[in-house]
Amino acid sequence: MAKADKRESELGDRVEFKKHTSSKRLLLLPFLACSPLALLLLKGAPLEWSVFFGRLHLAMLHLPIGILLLVALMELVTLLSRGRLSYRTDLPVFVAAFTTVASTVCGILLADSEASTGPLITSHLRWGIATAVFTVLALAFRCAPNYQLGKLWPWAYQTALLVACGMLIWTGHQGGSITHGEQFLTERIPWRSTPLAKGAVEIPPPGAPVYYEPTMAALFAAKCNSCHKQAYFKGGLIMDSYEALLRGGDSGACVLPGQSASSTIITSILLPISDDDHMPPKDKSQLTAQEVEAIERWVQGGALRSMLDNASR
Numbered sequence: 001m002a003k004a005d006k007r008e009s010e011l012g013d014r015v016e017f018k019k020h021t022s023s024k025r026l027l028l029l030p031f032l033a034c035s036p037l038a039l040l041l042l043k044g045a046p047l048e049w050s051v052f053f054g055r056l057h058l059a060m061l062h063l064p065i066g067i068l069l070l071v072a073l074m075e076l077v078t079l080l081s082r083g084r085l086s087y088r089t090d091l092p093v094f095v096a097a098f099t100t101v102a103s104t105v106c107g108i109l110l111a112d113s114e115a116s117t118g119p120l121i122t123s124h125l126r127w128g129i130a131t132a133v134f135t136v137l138a139l140a141f142r143c144a145p146n147y148q149l150g151k152l153w154p155w156a157y158q159t160a161l162l163v164a165c166g167m168l169i170w171t172g173h174q175g176g177s178i179t180h181g182e183q184f185l186t187e188r189i190p191w192r193s194t195p196l197a198k199g200a201v202e203i204p205p206p207g208a209p210v211y212y213e214p215t216m217a218a219l220f221a222a223k224c225n226s227c228h229k230q231a232y233f234k235g236g237l238i239m240d241s242y243e244a245l246l247r248g249g250d251s252g253a254c255v256l257p258g259q260s261a262s263s264t265i266i267t268s269i270l271l272p273i274s275d276d277d278h279m280p281p282k283d284k285s286q287l288t289a290q291e292v293e294a295i296e297r298w299v300q301g302g303a304l305r306s307m308l309d310n311a312s313r
């Protein structure tokens with residue numbers, strides 16, 4: 001009996017020993033988690049590559065969300081059960097950190113390759129980078145040698161993990177606002193009776209003048225502003241502000257008052273749908289013939305802001 005006891009404690013010692021020596025090797029993990037940073041080199045490569053990895057952002061981003069929140073749950077259960085139910089989290093934290101860094105890097109390539117700019121994009125990018133930094137920090141604290149023995153490491157780890165989760169939720173929310181629009185979640189709350197904006201654009205009868213306010217503003221809001229609003233825009237073009245729209249985009253003015261045939265806002269919507277420059281892009285809700293005609297009528301009629309604008313001339 002005494003012999004078996006001795007053997008068991010020896011075995012225990014060996015396991016303990018192994019745990020602490022091998023934990024030194026765990027220190028490689030934070031560095032490995034940063035390896036996707038190498039993808040940033042693609043910024044100088046042919047556009048095809050950054051477009052491909054950029055688009056991966058939209059698939060990849062779901063991994064850190066799921067994994068990081070799962071790690072937080074595992075830690076919470078360990079904490080609340082005072083260790084009776086305890087999970088080893090070094091591997092999941094590593095996967096969370098690796099995928100967070102990878103999605104952030106792909107996000108940077110996406111914004112770059114799609115020429116997306118605007119305050120919402122910048123802010124989303126910054127929060128994404130901050131989330132990646134804190135997730136890697138959490139991993140580094142988790143992998144600190146003698147993690148189990150040190151009093152500081154578990155505390156630093158839990159704090160970094162909590163901060164990373166908070167940032168992740170905020171960054172995810174911003175990302176959702178970019179792809180689906182800021183009102184995507186709130187506009188259809190069942191107990192709120194806001195009327196649906198869709199299809200509500202009323203076009204003046206043939207022959208009547210068309211103004212930016214209210215007709216064009218509503219039409220652009222429905223069909224163009226998801227990619228051309230002040231918070232977030234492509235091609236340098238902002239359409240939810242009259243002044244900005246008349247200023248134009250990356251290729252200069254796109255609305256030439258009175259000259260609809262040479263205004264790119266018109267030529268781009270008249271291009272065949274298979275053309276890469278056709279607006280709105282082919283996978284988006286298209287303009288009806290009546291809406292195209294209304295935009296032409298607006299530009300041809302002088303691209304006026306409102307009825308008041310007309311009266312002052």
Ligand code: HEC
Pocket residue numbers: 114115220223224225226227228234235236237248249250251252254264265268269279280281284287
């Ligand atoms: C799904 C996103 C999306 C939607 C919706 C969209 N656009 Fe665009 N638009 C783009 C992108 C991307 C570019 C930049 C293309 C480029 O630089 O090659 C662009 C560029 C433009 C340009 C050229 C700007 C410049 O100066 O280079 C015009 C004009 C334009 N869009 C008009 C419209 C109109 C009008 C609508 C609505 C009927 C619309 N777009 C809807 C994505 C979109």
